[in-house]
Amino acid sequence: MVSKFNTFYRHIIEQERKFPEATGQLSDLLADIALACKVISLEVNRAGLIDILGFTGEENVQGEQVKKLDVFANDILTNVMKQGGHICAVCSEEEESFISLEEKFTDNKFLSNKYICHFDPLDGSSNIDVNVSIGTIFSIYNRVSKSGPGDIDDCLQKGYEQVAAGYVIYGSSTVLTYTAGEGVHLFTLDPSVGEFLLSTENISIPKKSRIYSVNEGNYSKWSSGMKKYVDHLKQVDKESGRPYSSRYVGSLVADFHRNLIYGGIFIYPADKKNKNGKLRLMYEANPLSYIVEQAGGRSSDGKNRIMDIKPESLHQRTPLFIGSEEDVLMAEKFLKED
Numbered sequence: 001m002v003s004k005f006n007t008f009y010r011h012i013i014e015q016e017r018k019f020p021e022a023t024g025q026l027s028d029l030l031a032d033i034a035l036a037c038k039v040i041s042l043e044v045n046r047a048g049l050i051d052i053l054g055f056t057g058e059e060n061v062q063g064e065q066v067k068k069l070d071v072f073a074n075d076i077l078t079n080v081m082k083q084g085g086h087i088c089a090v091c092s093e094e095e096e097s098f099i100s101l102e103e104k105f106t107d108n109k110f111l112s113n114k115y116i117c118h119f120d121p122l123d124g125s126s127n128i129d130v131n132v133s134i135g136t137i138f139s140i141y142n143r144v145s146k147s148g149p150g151d152i153d154d155c156l157q158k159g160y161e162q163v164a165a166g167y168v169i170y171g172s173s174t175v176l177t178y179t180a181g182e183g184v185h186l187f188t189l190d191p192s193v194g195e196f197l198l199s200t201e202n203i204s205i206p207k208k209s210r211i212y213s214v215n216e217g218n219y220s221k222w223s224s225g226m227k228k229y230v231d232h233l234k235q236v237d238k239e240s241g242r243p244y245s246s247r248y249v250g251s252l253v254a255d256f257h258r259n260l261i262y263g264g265i266f267i268y269p270a271d272k273k274n275k276n277g278k279l280r281l282m283y284e285a286n287p288l289s290y291i292v293e294q295a296g297g298r299s300s301d302g303k304n305r306i307m308d309i310k311p312e313s314l315h316q317r318t319p320l321f322i323g324s325e326e327d328v329l330m331a332e333k334f335l336k337e338d
């Protein structure tokens, strides 16, 4: 139970105050992201009403069809980032390359553009038309270059360098989950006051679960270790809590969020067709890995910790095994046999 009424902005400021050297810019940047997500939330809720559904007819850089709401979410987020002046580069799943940004001149001084931000503006876009939860994922790094617009080295840092990460789910209510390295905290949007209000502080994911989330339609394309692992989860063994229940929404944020709260393992493995799986390291795997580790869970590509992977390109994909620690460890054991 939350004993005091607290907004997202107040919460992040309180967190930042723990560090005397903090300038408040990270709080402002997170507040900008929350603002953009409130606008996206409104648009998602109105989508059916204002004829925004349907394809634009274009393909994004991943070769997938883009829906109008993806474009909308991407535009809002990148524009808010440009205006905020806190970042030197923004990277998005919907953009071919990164957008580099100059320092911003404001109040007669230059605002230091010291952060990098990565977005999956709308995750689960195949669910837009059917009223199933979708979301926005974000990830923030410190720049490594000294000044001016950001460069590719700023954008391709390892996941463990993240300073903050989070996601917003547009579901039965709109919720925001974030970490800035001091635990994982959950907020719920109160539409009447237009604020994200604190729901749960310091979320911890159960160490072991009874839920697995994977697209089992791909079974025939999996490695033998992966097949054996899922077969194992389905066998009956009361003592170890099997069989597991299967839960798969098809929106990573929604599947991940349920598993974070109830315990569970989400898997998008490599398969015969997609040697590196489907999900993107920078926009999906790294931010959720930061959150899951902060909540006491584990995240790997089946063999190595996700946040230790050195990214080679912005849109790089990775297999993903993420969730309750013991379940991910068990999956890794099976995959070792491959």
Ligand code: AHG
Pocket (backbone or CB within 6 Å): 093, 120, 122, 123, 124, 125, 126, 215, 250, 251, 252, 253, 278
């Ligand atoms: P996005 O909508 O950002 O492209 O991501 C879609 C992802 C993810 O949300 C989900 O877990 C996965 O695609 C589902 O893929 P399958 O349909 O192959 O199961």
Ligand code: MN
Pocket (backbone or CB within 6 Å): 120, 122, 123, 124, 252, 284
């Ligand atoms: Mn996605």
Ligand code: MN
Pocket (backbone or CB within 6 Å): 093, 120, 121, 122, 123, 124, 125
């Ligand atoms: Mn997306």
